[in-house]
Amino acid sequence: MVQQALSTPIPDDPATVIAVIGQSPILVGDIMPRVESRLKELIGKSPQPPSDVELRYIRAMIFRSLLNQSIQLKVLRESFLLAQVGTQSADKRQEAELTLQTKARQMFQDQELPNLYKKFGVYSVSEVDQKLRAQGSSFESNRLDFIDQVLAHLYRSDVIPKDPPIPMVEVRNEYEDSIESYRFPAQARWEQLTATFQRCGGREAAMVAITEMGREAYFGGSMQAVARTKSQEPFAARGGVHDWTARGSLASTILEEQIFRLPVGEMSEVIEDQTGLHIVRVLERKPEGVRSISDVQEEIRARLKERKIEEAISRETEMMSRRVAVWSIFPEDTPGAMPLNPPQLARSLPAESK
Numbered sequence: 001m002v003q004q005a006l007s008t009p010i011p012d013d014p015a016t017v018i019a020v021i022g023q024s025p026i027l028v029g030d031i032m033p034r035v036e037s038r039l040k041e042l043i044g045k046s047p048q049p050p051s052d053v054e055l056r057y058i059r060a061m062i063f064r065s066l067l068n069q070s071i072q073l074k075v076l077r078e079s080f081l082l083a084q085v086g087t088q089s090a091d092k093r094q095e096a097e098l099t100l101q102t103k104a105r106q107m108f109q110d111q112e113l114p115n116l117y118k119k120f121g122v123y124s125v126s127e128v129d130q131k132l133r134a135q136g137s138s139f140e141s142n143r144l145d146f147i148d149q150v151l152a153h154l155y156r157s158d159v160i161p162k163d164p165p166i167p168m169v170e171v172r173n174e175y176e177d178s179i180e181s182y183r184f185p186a187q188a189r190w191e192q193l194t195a196t197f198q199r200c201g202g203r204e205a206a207m208v209a210i211t212e213m214g215r216e217a218y219f220g221g222s223m224q225a226v227a228r229t230k231s232q233e234p235f236a237a238r239g240g241v242h243d244w245t246a247r248g249s250l251a252s253t254i255l256e257e258q259i260f261r262l263p264v265g266e267m268s269e270v271i272e273d274q275t276g277l278h279i280v281r282v283l284e285r286k287p288e289g290v291r292s293i294s295d296v297q298e299e300i301r302a303r304l305k306e307r308k309i310e311e312a313i314s315r316e317t318e319m320m321s322r323r324v325a326v327w328s329i330f331p332e333d334t335p336g337a338m339p340l341n342p343p344q345l346a347r348s349l350p351a352e353s354k
Helices: 027-044 052-085 090-120 125-134 139-160 168-177 203-220 224-230 253-259 293-323 340-350
Strands: 015-019 023-029 189-196 242-245 275-284 327-330
Touching: 015 052, 023 027, 023 052, 027 052, 027 139, 027 168, 052 090, 052 293, 052 327, 090 125, 090 139, 125 139, 168 293, 189 203, 189 224, 203 224, 203 275, 253 275
Parallel strands: none
Antiparallel strands: 015 023, 015 327, 189 242, 189 275
C-alpha cells in the first residue's frame, strides 16, 4: 500500500500542472501549502516523529486527498459555468465566468473577510495574509477556494433537490421493508438487593446477608433504603433501582429470567447466580412489540429525503464526468479521470491557462 502511494512522485515545482478540469488547471502550488499545514498538524499530535518513509507516505496521502477534493470542487464549478453558457462561444464563457467571479469576490469581501478579521483578531488584508501564510496558506488561495465553493454551491442549488417530496406510499413501503428494525424487546424496571460471594467471603455468609436485607426490606417496606446502606451491587447508591432495561442485555441470564417472569410489585425469593444472591422487585414491565408507522414516519421521511438527495448527487456526478473532462496525475483517485503527464501538459497549455 505504501509502495503504491509513493509510485507516482509529487512534483517539486509549484508551477507544475497536476490536474486539468475542463479549462481549469490545478498546480502543485495550489495544493502543497495546505498539505504541509495538515502534515505539520498531524506530526504535532503524533507521540513520536514518523520515519522518512512514513513521512513521505503521509504527505502523499494528504496531497492526493486534497487534490481529489479540489478536482471535485472544480468539476462542480465547470458544470455550473457550462450550465450558464451551454454551447455558446468561448467569449461568452469568459464573460459569464468573469461576471460570476466578480459576484463571488464580492461575497468573499462581504462575508468571509469579516470572519477572517475576527478569527485572527486583525484589521487588514495584509495582516490576514500573514496569519494565513504562517499556517501554510495565503489570502489569495483562500479567496480562490471561496470562489470555487460559491460556484459549486450555486450549481448544487440548481440541480440537487433540497426538499424532495416523499409520498406516504413510499413511507409505508419503506416501513414494511425495514419492519425488523422497528421491533423492540421487552423491557423492565426493578429494585434489587445483592450479596456477592466475593464481598461476603462465601455462599453461607452471603445467604446470611441477603436474608437480613430481605427481612428488613419486607417488614420496613423500603427495598431502596436497605439497598443504599447494605446492597453490594453497582446500583446500590441509587437505591438498587435499575431503569428501563431491554431483555437480553443482562449478564446474568438467571436474574434476567426472573425479572421478566415475576409478578410486578412482588418481592422475589432469593435468586442465586454465578456472582451472588439477589432479591428483586419488578416495578414496571413493557412487552416486546413493533413501533407503529405513525411513530416513525417522520424518521423514515427524513431518511428517504436524504437517500433521494444522495441519488440525485450520484446521477449528477455521473453526468458531470461525461460533460467535464478531467486529467490527473492520480487518475485512479477520481472516477472517470484520464492520466496526465504534467510536464507535457504544462508545455501544451495556452499561456493564459498556466
